Amino acid sequence: MKKIAVEKAVGTILCHDITQIIPGQFKGRAFKKGHIIQGEDIEKFLELGKEQIYVWEPKAGEIHENEAALRIAGTIAGENIIYDEPIEGKSTLKSKVKGVLKIESSLLKDINSIENISIASLPGNFKVEEGQKIGGARVIPLFIKEEKLKKIENLCLKRGKVLAVKNYKKMKAAIITNGNEIYKNRIQDKFGPIMKEKLNYFRAEYLGQTICPDDLEEIKKVIFHYQGKGADLIILTGGMSVDPDDLTPGAIRNSGAKVVTYGVPVQPGNMFMMAYLKDTVLLGIPGCAMYYKTTILDVVLPRIFIGEILTKEDFVIMGEGGFCLNCEVCRYPNCFFCR
Numbered sequence: 600m601k602k603i604a605v606e607k608a609v610g611t612i613l614c615h616d617i618t619q620i621i622p623g624q625f626k627g628r629a630f631k632k633g634h635i636i637q638g639e640d641i642e643k644f645l646e647l648g649k650e651q652i653y654v655w656e657p658k659a660g661e662i663h664e665n666e667a668a669l670r671i672a673g674t675i676a677g678e679n680i681i682y683d684e685p686i687e688g689k690s691t692l693k694s695k696v697k698g699v700l701k702i703e704s705s706l707l708k709d710i711n712s713i714e715n716i717s718i719a720s721l722p723g724n725f726k727v728e729e730g731q732k733i734g735g736a737r738v739i740p741l742f743i744k745e746e747k748l749k750k751i752e753n754l755c756l757k758r759g760k761v762l763a764v765k766n767y768k769k770m771k772a773a774i775i776t777n778g779n780e781i782y783k784n785r786i787q788d789k790f791g792p793i794m795k796e797k798l799n800y801f802r803a804e805y806l807g808q809t810i811c812p813d814d815l816e817e818i819k820k821v822i823f824h825y826q827g828k829g830a831d832l833i834i835l836t837g838g839m840s841v842d843p844d845d846l847t848p849g850a851i852r853n854s855g856a857k858v859v860t861y862g863v864p865v866q867p868g869n870m871f872m873m874a875y876l877k878d879t880v881l882l883g884i885p886g887c888a889m890y891y892k893t894t895i896l897d898v899v900l901p902r903i904f905i906g907e908i909l910t911k912e913d914f915v916i917m918g919e920g921g922f923c924l925n926c927e928v929c930r931y932p933n934c935f936f937c938r
Contacts, residue, residue, distance in 0.1 A: 601653070601654060601656055602651050602652070602653050603651065603652065603654060604650065604651055605636075605641050605644040605645065605649060605650060605651065605652055606641060608636045608641075608644075608652060608654055609636055609637065609638050609640075609641070610635065610636065611635075611636055611654035611655070612633060612634070612635055612636070612654055612655040612657070612663060612741070613630055613631070613632060613633065613634045613635075613636060613652065613653075613654060613655075614632060614633075614653050614654055614655045614741070615632050615653055616628050616630065616631060616632050617629050617630040617644070617647060617649060617652070619647055629643065629647060630643075630644075631687065632741070633663075633664060633665075633687075633688060633741050635663075635665075636654070655741065655742070657742065658742075660744060660745050660746065661742040661743065661744060661745065662742065662743055662744075662745050662748060663741070663742055664685070664688035664737065664738050664740070664741050664742065664743070665684075665685040665688060667737075667738045667743050667748060668685040668688055668689055668690040668736050668737045668738065669682075669684070669685060669690055670748050670751075670752075671690070671716070671718065671736040671737075671738070671748065671751060672690040672692055672736045674748075674751055674752050674755050675692075675707075675710070675718060675736065675751075675755060675760060675761035675762055676692055676760065676761075676762060677759070677760030677761070677762055677763035678760070678763040678764060678765070679694060679695045679696045679698060679763065679764035679765070679766065680692055680693070680694060680695065680733070680762055680763065680764055681693050681695055682736070685737070688737050688738070688741075689735045689736070689737040690735065690736050690737065691732055691734075691735050692720075692732070692733050692734045692735065692736065692762060693730055693731060693732050693733060694727045694728065694729060694730065694731050694733055694764045695729065695730075695764065696729055696764055696766055697726075697727070697728050697729050697766075697767065698726070698727060698764045698765050698766045698767055698901075698905065699724060699725070699726055699727070699764065699765050699767075699901045699902060699904075699905045699907075700720075700721055700722075700723055700724070700725050700726075700727050700733055700762070700763075700764055701723055701724070701762070701763045701764070701765055702720060702722075702723035702761065702762055703758065703759060703760070703761050703762075704723060706754060706755070706758050706759070706761050707720070707761050709754060710751050710754060710761065713747055713750055713751065714747070715738050715739040715740055715743055715747065716738060716739075716747065716751065717735075717736070717737050717738065717739060718734065718735070718736050718761070719734055719735050720733055720734030720762060721733050721734065721932075722935065722938035723938075724898075724901075724902060724938070725901075725932040725938070726901040726932055727764060727932075733762065733764070734762060765905040765906075765907075766905065767801050767802070767901075767904040767905060768904060768905065768906050769802070769803075769804065770801070770803050770804070770831040770832055770903075770904060771803065771804045771806055771828070771829050771830050771831050771832070772798050772803040772804070772805060772806065772830060772831065772832040772833070772834065773805075773806040773807055773808070773809075773825040773828070773830045773832075773833050773834070774790070774791055774794050774795065774807070774808040774809075774833075774834045774835075774836065775808070775809050775811060775818065775821050775822065775825070775833060775834070775835045775836070776788055776790050776791060776808060776809070776810045776811070776835075776836045776837050777810070777811040777812070777813060777818050777835070777836075777837045777838050777846065777847060777850075778810075778812075778813060778837040778838060779812050779813045781810055781837065782810050782811060782812040782813075783812075788810060789889050790836035790837065790884070790888070790889060791808045791836075793888065793889060794808075794834050794836060794884070794888075795808070797896065797897070797900060798834075801900065801901075801904045803832070803904075806825055806828055806829075806830055807825075809821045809824075809825075813838065813846055814846070815846045815849050815850050815853065818835070818846060818847065818850035819850050819853055819854050822835075822850065822851075822854050822876070822881065823854070825879075826876060826877075826879045830879055831878070831879060831880065832879070832880045832882070832903060833876075833879060833880070833881050833882070834882050834884055835847050835850070835851065835881065835882065835883050835884065836884045836888070837886075839870045839871075839872065839883050839884065839885040839886065847872075847883050848861055848872055848883055851872060851874050851881050851883055852874075854874075854876055854881070855876065856874035856875060856876035856879075856881050857874055857875045857876075858872070858873070858874040859873045859874060859875065859909060859910065859911055859914070860872065860873050860911055860914045861883070863895055863914045863917060863921075864914070864915070864917055864918035864921050865894075865895040865898070865914075865917050865918075865921035865922075865923075865937055866921065866922055866923060867885075867887035867888075867890075867891045867894045867895070867923060867925075868885060868887055868888075868894040868895025868896065869885070870883075870885035871883065871884065871885055871894075871895045871896070871899075873899070873909065873914075875908075880903055882896070882899070882903075884896055891923070891925065892929045892931075893923060893929050893931040893936065894923075895917075895921075895937065897931065898917070898936075898937040917937050919938075920935045920936060920937055920938040921936070921937050922936075923936045923937075924936075
């Protein structure tokens with residue numbers, strides 16, 4: 600750093616905070632370390648009694664934190680992500696759309712392993728809203744060697760973008776509810792309205808709901824009916840426990856669908872089932888979905904509506920973070936449930 604007259608400091612970078620004191624009214628920072636001095640700042644410096652100040656002397660191959668943050672954000676931002684001009688050295692990344700945040704986790708880890716690089720984000724596979732903040736990029740020191748930024752750029756050139764938000768697709772969906780107690784009007788169906796509300800969030804084309812008796816062949820028949828109407832997703836409710844007369848898992852299996860999982864390491868939602876009947880997704884939803892605001896269904900639906908094909912491994916790794924605390928005020932997805 601070097602000491603220069605404030606009149607000659609325009610365009611240079613302040614290397615220490617400048618404090619302002621107004622007796623009885625204010626004491627605090629008037630200019631922050633790292634501030635790029637503008638012409639209109641000169642009079643203010645003089646009013647503060649600063650005729651000379653210390654500024655940074657940039658060296659060849661060094662990049663200021665603001666420029667570095669912009670370069671990093673531009674390098675890592677993929678589909679449907681925008682980023683802001685840096686504030687205090689940090690560029691904030693936001694989603695342009697309502698969708699699901701996808702992260703190349705190993706690439707993010709490798710970039711954050713570079714000394715003095717800091718990229719923080721929400722967990723991947725979470726649903727996000729249009730304009731929502733999803734992460735921030737910055738460097739730790741006021742200046743950083745450009746070679747480190749080039750290393751990030753080369754990594755992304757080879758391996759792709761770190762962050763992306765995937766749009767929801769237009770999908771047709773139906774609901775099948777089984778149980779003699781509902782079919783024979785002994786009790787009112789509680790599943791249907793809840794499932795329909797969740798589908799409405801994704802603007803699904805709703806094909807309808809059918810209530811079936813406890814009859815495996817009848818459930819299969821309705822599955823094929825909705826498949827024939829072009830259903831991309833069929834949600835089956837009722838009969839998902841281990842009781843002998845709970846027929847939904849058997850109906851799904853006997854339809855010829857390829858079962859991805861029956862049972863998941865997630866609570867609430869252990870008895871969840873997922874299968875693919877050709878291009879149609881079949882979901883067996885346990886009774887907990889009637890009682891809890893957030894279950895495994897809320898974790899899986901966003902990924903289905905971006906067209907992602909889930910595997911057994913996707914569910915196995917949900918065990919870490921898959922225990923919901925059933926908070927009095929649910930903060931999902933702003934928590935680590937099923938991350």
